[in-house]
Amino acid sequence: MARHTRALPATGLAIAVAAITGCSGPGAHSTAPADSSAGGGAQTHAAPTESSPPGDIPDNQVYVAYRPTGGAFTRFTLKVPEGWARTVRGDTTVFTDKLNTITVTAAVTPSAPTTGTVGTTVVPELRASTRKFAAPKVSWTTRRAGHVVLLTYQGDSAEDPVTGKVVRDAFERYAYYRAGHEVDLTLSGPVNADNVDPWRIVSDSVTWR
Template identity: 35%
Template sequence: MTSLPLTRRSLHAIGLALIIAPVLGMALPAAAQEKAVAPEINPPGDIPDNQQFITFEAAQGVAMKVPEGWARTDTKDGATFADKYGRIELSIQQSASAITVDTLRAQQVADLERNGRAVKVLKIEQVKLPAGPAVKVVFTSNSNPNPVTNKQIRLESERFYMQRNGKLAELTFSAPAGADNVDQWVLMSKSFRWK
């Protein structure tokens, strides 16, 4: 078995982490300790301009347009659609408390930064969609490692939080950083409807 050489800097970082973590009484998840990977030069993941969309109706009482032909996985609180590194995640949960930029920053965004893979939040803003007011969070992160190659790529994501009648919808679009999906993400976010 071969071992990687430890530099003075890496030994210092390891020692500092071993000292500070117990003092603070908490340890960071392994994913949050990751370094951001460099974006691809020619990123895969553009949704083609001629992509056809179909309407997906979730049992949780919402509907939206999604790309035809993407693999769908139903979950207890919504669904996930995937094609290569492109993903759409829809989750509907019960929520009695009102969402604001400040409450999301303190709770959901803090959790995302703490538990995500090298997450960097770029923007949090209030937006208006046809389904009603929403809070939009724009961030970058690393992908999960490829199960075969263990390779990761840098992703860019937009997450929308929308609330109505005690339900909170979380809608996330992700693609390789630099892929051109702006128009398609706008189309899908604007198609979201409460039923």
């Protein structure tokens, strides 16, 4: 994280940050409050958010089938962009390329997700862990796997470790369910990126097996 320190009157602001799961790339990030004293204090500033970074997935992007194995992952398959970096952490798999991220989490659960449960449990968790979390909207939608709960929202990514830049991301989180198994698919990228078609390809490709 890039930090700039200068003398200011005693002020402080703490902003909790995380990109999920996984999904911005998923990860936790925070800025510390100002360290102040009677004679002045040090103020820590977060990097500014990039309002219109690139992030379009190419129209000629090739998609390949991903068939996870082990644990709760044995119940489904999906398509992901070919060549993206993959990271596996337990029952969560993350695919990343440049500014875009796909996060897939599987779990065994006795009850199916609803707009109510997502609104009362998932939204508060994301609000607490996502920097500048905003504009949550929960609804039912349909994909080839059936009816799914869709949560859309916005948030800031973690700072780039090289440039220190922060990207304003748009998130689509789909909750799929079948026979005691839930799959949460989160697609994220810059808010101004035109990724409607690629995200539709991925979210439509989830297949139970």
